[in-house]
Amino acid sequence: MILHRMSAAAAGVVLLAAMTAGCGNGNEVGGASGTDDGKITLGFSQVGAESGWRTANTKSIQESAASAGIDLKFADAQQKQENQIKAIRSYITQKVDVIAFSPVVETGWDAVLQEAKAANIPVILTDRAVDSQDKTLYKTFIGSDFVVEGQKAGEWLVKEYEGKTAPVNIVQLEGTTGSAPANDRKSGFEEKIKADPKFKIIASQTGKFTRADGKEVMEAFLKANPKIDVLYAHNDDMGLGAIEAIEAAGKKPGVDIKIITVDAVKDGMQALADGKINFIVECSPLLGPQLMELVKKVKAGETVEPRILTEETTFTQAQAKEALPNRKY
Amino acid sequence: MTGVLKHRLFWPSAALIVLLLGNLIFTPHFFSIEIRNGQLYGSLIDILRLSAPLILVALGMTLVIATGGIDLSVGSVMAVAGALACLIVVDNPGLSGVLLACVAAVTLALVLGLWNGFLVSVVGLQPIIATLILMVAGRGLAQLITEGQIITVNSPPYRFIGAGYLLTFPFAVIIAAVVVAFTALLTRRTALGMLVESVGGNPRASRLSGIHSRRLIWGVYAFTGVAAGIAGLMATANVSSADGNAVGSLIELNAILAVVIGGTSLAGGRFSIAGTVIGALLIQALDTTIYTTGVPAQTTQLFKAVVVIVICLIQSPAFRRKVLRTVPA
Missing domain, CATH: 3.40.50.2300 (Response regulator)
Known part of the structure; x- marks a missing residue:
């Protein structure tokens, strides 16, 4: 009991000291900067x-x-x-x-x-x-600017399919629902491709920015949609997971299904260099x-x-x- | 007929079948299974393979809940085990390195499970608090092992655990089936299952009647740790990478849900392994359904919630009685 009271008192003293110290410094407004x-x-x-x-x-x-x-x-x-x-x-x-x-x-x-x-x-x-x-x-x-990132992805796609008229079936792996990068990368991308009706987003679902979810969602996309031409993933990790799903389905990522991702982390760049991803928009830290x-x-x-x-x-x-x-x- | 209706696995099984059949409306070839690249390929196979980690985690959770406890740390244990395994495999991608990694990871998971069991059975902490400690600390530990990065491994033997196929069948499913069969035998062909239930029903009375409650509870938490560790190996092997943040994130809630759907009482004292497996399959089938039918990302959570509420309601005998009474005979 006594011990408790003592420690409480000690805490009070420390707190008081901290407060007064804080006030003291705070009062010298407009003084010279701390290190001169x-x-x-x-x-x-x-x-x-x-x-x-x-x-x-x-x-x-x-x-x-x-x-x-x-x-x-x-x-x-x-x-x-x-x-x-x-x-x-x-x-x-x-x-x-x-x-x-x-x-x-x-x-x-x-x-x-x-x-x-x-x-x-x-x-x-x-x-x-x-x-x-x-x-x-x-x-x-x-x-x-995440919108610009989405636009860059869309621009590349438009250029890649320039002069072709066949419909292009796109699936999208979105980032965490409601996050700024997911919203903006989606809207920027859609804004660039909407002018041409041949581009169709046939499925879009969140992969929560992770490889595991990217793979799981892509597996389901592949089963539900027999013809997918392009995958747009909001980050590299989801794209990397999707590559595994595409390979398991007996298709060649980067060839049978073109892949666009955002971020350019090392693993993503490696996959890009290996020809499994087609285009990456950098989001530099x-x-x-x-x-x-x-x-x-x-x-x-x-x-x-x-x-x-x-x-x-x-x-x-x-x-x-x-x-x-x-x-x- | 009424005998079938009264069987406690009837409603969860019926819900699973209805959910799967519902897919036929949106995806006519949902049930088609083919062999592609020497592997079984189809939505049903995806559901089986992806539910394997959840089945393992939920299996441990079933026994813990049967003793009247709960284990919130399973997701973190998965992350820690997966991270350690990948850390070892990244430098030794050969078969021996993978075996070493598996042994080390499962041993670490066992130690973590023993720690939970110690806190619950010896120290006497409430299970929800005791395992909350490791739920939070385990994430930190996983982050520490991965140094906040995603560890990517390039090892065919390791990948086999989560994404490989043995005789056209997913290897992860085989592992899960073996563990489930082993557990079912151990608990139902010996008195162990009954002892677990009696400890859950009344720990004091069980102890007084000569059951080593403490040792039993300790063992159940250790088993859950091991099951979560194996699940962690599967989850990280599936995408050949360990992400300390994402592996097993929120899986504890899905596992508890699987246990509840399967008819195990949250109050303890009664459990059903078959029910838990059906519950886990149901949860994964729901996810796959959402992805294949194209429910928009913003509404998936709500959609899931509604389905789960419906399933829980039709499972509740009290609810069914009420509904039957209002419908005039």
Whole structure:
């Protein structure tokens, strides 16, 4: 009992100390930045480490910060918004020069971003957007445009079947239902192919961005639809799973059924180089160098575009063979 | 006739048959099975093959639920076992490497099962809490083993476990059938099944009458761990890759559902292995139906929910009595 009371008291003291420390720092608004050695300090809050894509993203940011001579303070939010808000608040107290983060969810950021604005710390969003009326809360948003990715996939398909009149039966493996990449990659793709009635999406179902579901759904598609000409998968992994299903059905992926995917992770690029995929639209996690450029610009007070696209490309089979040896993820 | 109607497997079997027949309306060749590349090929074969991991997991779950417990960690155990196996196979893709990987993975799954059993039977934690610990921690462990990446293996012997065919028949189905037959023999040809049921019915009375409740419960959780481990091997071998996030995700809920559809009481004290197998087949048949008939991705969850509710209602004797009473004789 006594022990309990003592530990409670101790906790109270610690809490009080933390609070007063927080207030103390918070009161010196507008002071010089935390580190005055001329080095820019960047506070970055990452979503988590949920996929190979994300870990490549983290690595890119850490490496390019080091090579750009920027002092990086990095925090992993483990998929939780409250962790991210905590991290951003601590960056504000530490008076970093620039804050960057990949928001876990789209809403609920206004309060903490107001605090950053009040403390005169510019904010850059990476990879994912926030849904806020007040566009002055952040300087810029750098990341991929999923609609453009879908459009690129559609454009390739239109070109591939140029001059042909026979109907083209397309099946689509969608990403996780309701996620931004799934919605946007679908709408971008459909927008590009709808002009020509020969393109028909005969089946479309979610494969939840995983190989296992991609395979399972493709198996069912193959049974239900005797004639499939094209598969469009919203990421490489679902495409890779579907390739297994196509092979098990005695067909040649890439030849009997043309395959378009998005992402360009290493396994996908390998399949592309092997001729099992026909076209991949890149969704690059390597936005570190671009981010560091932006950090320097906003620190220097230069105006930047409110929306910046990640430098991304597309790969054909020949390009994949060339690019594969240098692939980082 | 009334004897057939009263058999406790009647309603789950009827639901399965109705569901399969319903497919004929949308897909006339749903029941067609052919031999392609020396393998049986058809929707029914897909259902059998894809339900194999679920059957194994649900089998363990049946026994755990019969003792009045529950095991939420099965999906995570699958992910851990699959990840470890792929980690070993990636460097030793030969037959000996695959055997080593299987032994190591199943042993690890056994240890995890023993841990669950220890928490439930010795420490006396509530099963839902005890296994929740490993459900969360196991995902982390799987992520740790895969380092957050998807491990892709290129090993024909390993692939055989999940996607191979022995004498035209899917090997995964053969494994599942052997484990089911073994378990059925062990529980129904010996007193073991009855002892499990008595522990589930009243642990205290069973102990007082001389049954080693503690040892029995411990053993049941260990068995579930092993079954989940084998399921993890199958699931990862099916797509030749281990994805720590996705393998066995939410399978615990499907397994519980399969057990319930099969007529095993969630209160413990009674179980039906044949019912569980039918339940697992029913769940997979439902998934395959959704993919072949082309239910839009946004409505699949709702569609599934409605079907499951209907199945559970027609299975409920109380509900049937009520309906029969309102329909005038």
